[in-house]
Amino acid sequence: MNPIKIMINGLPGNVASIIAGHAMADPRVSLLPHSLTGPEIDADQHTISGTAIELIKPADREKRIDDLAAVHGRFISVDFTHPSAVTDNAAFYCSRGLPFVMGTTGGDRKKLAETVAESKTCAVIAPNMAKQIVGFQAMMAHAAETFPGLFKGYTLSVRESHQAGKADTSGTAKAMVSYFNRMGVDFSTEAIAMERDPTVQRDRWNIPEAYLSGHGWHTYRLTSPDKTVVFEFQHNVNGRDIYAEGTLDAVCYLQGKLESGQQGRVFSMIDVLEA
Ligand SMILES: NC(=O)C1=CN([C@@H]2O[C@H](COP(=O)(O)OP(=O)(O)OC[C@H]3O[C@@H](n4cnc5c(N)ncnc54)[C@H](OP(=O)(O)O)[C@@H]3O)[C@@H](O)[C@H]2O)C=CC1
Numbered sequence: 001m002n003p004i005k006i007m008i009n010g011l012p013g014n015v016a017s018i019i020a021g022h023a024m025a026d027p028r029v030s031l032l033p034h035s036l037t038g039p040e041i042d043a044d045q046h047t048i049s050g051t052a053i054e055l056i057k058p059a060d061r062e063k064r065i066d067d068l069a070a071v072h073g074r075f076i077s078v079d080f081t082h083p084s085a086v087t088d089n090a091a092f093y094c095s096r097g098l099p100f101v102m103g104t105t106g107g108d109r110k111k112l113a114e115t116v117a118e119s120k121t122c123a124v125i126a127p128n129m130a131k132q133i134v135g136f137q138a139m140m141a142h143a144a145e146t147f148p149g150l151f152k153g154y155t156l157s158v159r160e161s162h163q164a165g166k167a168d169t170s171g172t173a174k175a176m177v178s179y180f181n182r183m184g185v186d187f188s189t190e191a192i193a194m195e196r197d198p199t200v201q202r203d204r205w206n207i208p209e210a211y212l213s214g215h216g217w218h219t220y221r222l223t224s225p226d227k228t229v230v231f232e233f234q235h236n237v238n239g240r241d242i243y244a245e246g247t248l249d250a251v252c253y254l255q256g257k258l259e260s261g262q263q264g265r266v267f268s269m270i271d272v273l274e275a
């Protein structure tokens, strides 16, 4: 089988760089040496594992994407860019009929799904590509579906810590809150407590020094009305390698859906995991 052509957008960003490194070593995919980049990036190229990747600035993207489509035919875009770019990037992919995997968090998630649904293309959209975390989400979805109101009356606290440069509240935490809501817990995503201070992360959270610049720690704590019972769920990720395998699985899943003629469909990482 021919490897699936992919373009990873968001280079030279942290996650895009890690995923690109993994993609180069994965025989299922073939990485195109081009990446949509951000408005603040001056460089014309970025090197990953000895390969120079062209960085395409927002002002040049329409022409360059048309050129790339003419040369390469269909390819899948993988987006790890910036929360402020999500809505516009999705509209751009859809306007060009480009299938995509959206790992970037933030933006208007409802509009994002609607944009794909109204288009002729398909996307996998998920705030977390780590398969074990997606598995935990699937368990939460099952509990919410099977036992609505299970934690009615309980008080929820959610705290998350990420590297100082993270622009938004954890998209994963927001997704988890929706499951707790469906289990009867009254909680707004605005009440999620974010930690972005490296000194606090090291001294109070005990996050290893080496991962202050790249981690995603989450704790969800449920307390019963009379405070005699506590449940705590935690997933603490150091580094970013865990996101690569799921992302590349999502690419393969999406390719299968495109080959079966699907259009205007949004898939989640739970769909990918179930497949
Ligand atoms: N789904 C998942 O499993 C995971 C999702 N993420 C999410 O991925 C996203 C990226 O994270 P991270 O790599 O740490 O962020 P970084 O800030 O390190 O990288 C983002 C990169 O995207 C660039 N960028 C900004 N706007 C655009 C645009 N319009 N088109 C293309 N590139 C653009 C930025 O350039 P500039 O400097 O010019 O802004 C920067 O180089 C975040 O939303 C994060 O939450 C992270 C980990 C896992």
Ligand SMILES: O=C(O)C1=N[C@H](C(=O)O)C[C@H](O)C1
Pocket (backbone or CB within 6 Å): 105, 127, 128, 162, 163, 166, 169, 170, 171, 172, 173, 215, 216, 217
């Ligand atoms: O920005 C990050 O780093 C991460 N972002 C995702 C999120 O916001 O949920 C996933 C993970 O927590 C890492």
